Amino acid sequence: MDSLPVGETFNWVDRVSIELTTQMLATLFDFPWEDRHLLPFWSDVVTASETVGVAVDMAQRERTLMECLSYFTTLWHERAAAEPQFDFISLLAHNPDTKDMVNDPMEFLGNLILLIVGGNDTTRNSISGGVLALNQFPGEYDKLKADPSLIPNMISEIIRWQTPLAHMRRTATQDIEFQGQQIRKGDRVVMWYISGNRDDAVIERADEFIIDRDRARQHLSFGFGIHRCMGNRVAEMQLRILWEEIMARFERVEVVGEPVRLANNFVLGYTDLPVRLTAKG
Secondary structure (H helix, E strand, O other): OOOOOOEEEHHHHHHHHHHHHHHHHHHHHOOEEEEHHHHHHHHHHOOOOOOOOOOHHHHHHHHHHHHHHHHHHHHHHHHOOOOOOOOOOHHHHOOOOOOOHHHHHHHHHHHHHHHHHHHHHHHHHHHHHHHHHHHOHHHHHHHHHHHHHHHHHHHHHHHHOOEEEEEEEEEOOEEEEEEEEEEEEOOOOEEEHHHHHHOOOOOOOOOOOOOOOOOOOOOOOOOOOOOOHHHHHHHHHHHHHHHHHHHHHEEEEOOOOOOOOOOOOOOOOEEEEEEEEEEEO
16 A cells, blocks of 8 residues: 555556455465466456456366366365465365365365455455445545544445445245245346345435445345355455555545446446545645
8 A cells, every 4th residue: 555656647446456355365365475466367257258357268268267276276285285274275175074175176166266256356346436436425535534433334335335246146946926926946036236235115315325324234245144245254354454544544535537347247346447646634
C-alpha cells in the first residue's frame, strides 16, 4: 500500500485488488512467492470459456488446469514428506480424512480450484466494488470518514451490493413444488444471488449502498446452509483490514473514469477501475 502513487491515475484492479488477493492466497497455500502470479491466472482460466473471461480455448484451458494440478501435486508430495505446517496443502496432506486425496487427481484438482477461485475472484472484486460503491454514493463515503468504526458493517454491505458471484446451479434430489413451480428430481435449478440481494420485498432500499444498514450481514453472497462459503470470515477479515489501512493512509480513493466490467456470466467483476488517491492532511 505504501508504494501506491498519490495524485496519479492508476488501475485499482491491477495495483490493489489482484495483488492483495494474490498475496493472501500465496500465504494460505505457502505457495512459492516468485510464482504467485499463477494463482490469479489459474482462477481466471477456470471461470472463462471461449466467449467470456480471458481469451482461452477449451483445449488450452484443459492444458492450463493440468499444469495447475501438476504444480500442486509436487507441492503436496513435498509437504507430505515434511513436518506438518499450517498451510492448506500441508493440512490436507497430513489430515487422515484427506491424506489420500492426491491419488484421485480430479478430486484433488476440484478442491484446489474451489480454494483458488473462492479466495481470488470474490475478494478481489469486492475490493474494487467497494471503492466504486463509495464513489457512486458519496454521502456514504462522508459517513465512513466521520465514523470509521462502521467499517465491519460496511464490509457486509459491500459484499451484498457487489455480489461477486452472480449465481450457483444445483440439481434437485427429489420432486418438489415451490411457489407454484413444479421442480422434478434431476432438474437443474439456478439460484441468482444478485437477485436475492436486490429483493426489495426483504431488503429495504435494496438498490442503495448503505454502510450502516441494519442486519447487513444477512445477505446471500456467501450462500446458505451446508453450501455456505467456508472462507467467508477470511474474506471479511481481508476487506476489513484493507479499509482500515485505506482510511488511515488516504483522504479519498476517487474513481476518475468508467469501470470496465469483466465479460462473464458467473463472476461479477472488473478489469479496470481508474482511480486517484488523495493523501491525508
